[in-house]
Amino acid sequence: MGPVVVIAAGEMGAAVGGRLNEQGAEVRTSLAGRSAKTAERARRHGLIALDDDAQLVEDAAFVLSIVPPAEAVPLARRLAAALADSRAKPIYVDCNAVSPETVGDVATAIERTGCAFVDAGIIGAPPRPGTPGPKFYACGPAAARFAALREHGLDVRTIDGKIGTASALKMAYGSITKGFTAIGAAAMLGATKAGVAELFKRELADSQPALKAWLERQMPNVYAKAYRWVAEMEEVSGFVGEASPSAQMFKGVARLYQELARSYEGDRREIEALAKFVKDQAVRPRDRAD
DSSP: OOOEEEEOOSHHHHHHHHHHHHTTOOEEEOOTTOOHHHHHHHHHTTOEEOSOHHHHHTTOSEEEEOOOGGGHHHHHHHHHHHHHHOSSOOEEEEOSSOOHHHHHHHHHHHHTTTOOEEEEEEESOOOOTTSOOOEEEEESTTHHHHGGGGGGTOEEEEOOSSTTHHHHHHHHHHHHHHHHHHHHHHHHHHHHHHTOHHHHHHHHHHHOHHHHHHHHHHGGGHHHHHHHHHHHHHHHHHHHOTTSHHHHHHHHHHHHHHHHHHHHHSOOHHHHHHHHHHTSOOOOOOOTTO
C-alpha cells in the first residue's frame, strides 16, 4: 500500500496518523501555516512532513482530511491541482464534522481531479494506546477500498447510502453530544450566578446521578474545546434545515460556544467557577497558536 496523507496534525489527525504508523503505514502530513506545537505533535506520532502538495500526494494511496469544519472545502480546493496531476490518484476521505451539503461541495472539488471520494464521519476520541480508537463511518462507492485501513488499525465501518449519509450520522450524533454539553454549561453557569450551584449539584447527585457523572466528564474541557465546536454547530443548523426552529436553536448553541471560547481567552473567573462546580479542578490554558 502507498503512503497515507493525514491533514491536519491536530489532536485527532496526529493520533490517527500515529495509529496508522504504528501498524506499518507510511504517514505524511503538511505543516503549512501550523504552529511549532503541531510540528512537535506530528514528529511525536511519526508523521513525515512535506511542504510541497505535489510531493505530498503524488504516490499516496489515501488522503484523510481531518480539519475544522470551515477548512474542509478550502483544503479540498487547495489540493485539487496536485490530486489532478497525481499518477496514483489517491482516495480522498473527508472525515470532518460537516453537513451533507458541505460534504457535497468537497466531493465536487475532488471528483473533478479523477480521484475517488469517501464521505466519513469520526465518532469517538483520538486513538490512545490500548484502545480501539474512534469509529470511521464511511459511505460512497469507494468506502470498501477505504476499509483496507482496518489492517492498519482504523475501525472503519462501511454503511449504505449516498455521499452525505456518513456526514448526516455525524451531524445527528454531534447535535446530541455538543448540544447537550451546551445546555449543561448554560445551566451550571446560571446556577453559579444565582448562588444555587451547590444545591443544584446536590439535586443532580440525588435525582440524576448518571447525568451528573456525564457532565463532570464533559465540563472541565468545554472551554478549551469550545472554539472547535462553533463551526460544527453551524453545520448542524444547516443539517436540521435553515428554516426550522431547530436551526435557530443550534445557531444559539454556536453563539454560546463562541462566547465560551472568548471567555477562555479573557475573563477566567467564570471558567474557574465552572471547573470548581463540577470537579474542583483548574482549567489548563490552551496554546491558541495551534
